[in-house]
Amino acid sequence: MAKRKTANDDAPRSCRARAAGELVGDVGGQSFRRFGFVQSAIVSRWSDIVGARYARVSSPESIRFPTGRKGGGALTLLVDGAHAPLIQHLTPLIIERVNRFFGYAAVDRVVFKQGKPPVPAARTARPELRPIPKELGDGLREIADPELRACLESLAARIAATSGPPSLGDAGAEPLPEIDRSK
Helix, strand or coil: CCCCCCCCCCCCCCCCCCCHHHHHCCHHHHHHHHCCCCCCHHHHCHHHHHCHHHHCCEEEEEEECCCCCCCCEEEEEEECHHHHHHHHHCHHHHHHHHHHHHCCCCEEEEEEEECCCCCCCCCCCCCCCCCCCHHHCCHHHHCCCHHHHHHHHHHHHHHHHCCCCCCCCCCCCCCCCCCCCCC
16 A cells, blocks of 8 residues: 655755744744634734723624625624623724725624623833933944833943953963864
8 A cells, every 4th residue: 555645745844943833834823823813913903993991891802704705794892791781883994994904894784792802912011211321332322222222222321330340250261172173
């Protein structure tokens, strides 16, 4: 009995380092599609779609499309009980914003489920902006990204605080032998 060849068996090897995401593939995408999400970005960008105020009390649970179609679906929202009437009044606005996010008329109606939406993880605070010391020069003032500028300021300050180039161990230790590569 012969072993069947798959499409991946014929693929040439690349002999290069690959990212972990490339090796794992679209594992998360498959599970999102299983629960009705064609794009997982709707879950991660829900606060951008409906606003931070409404994202705190609601979260998308699934999108169900009619068989064989990618439009006219039903978006299921998990809404905190007391906020459900308010969110229900905002249904046309939510449909409009979700469709604008997808770029086509993906959702026709919204179905509400009562429950507690998951609490998003707290974001780490960005480093606070401090005035740049004059001794570091004007080169850092032109950097627009505050996080990069803070890292470079910290690096420059640590380099300025040192007394010279770094050393490898004690001065009294036996030096490393030199390797003659002329052969």
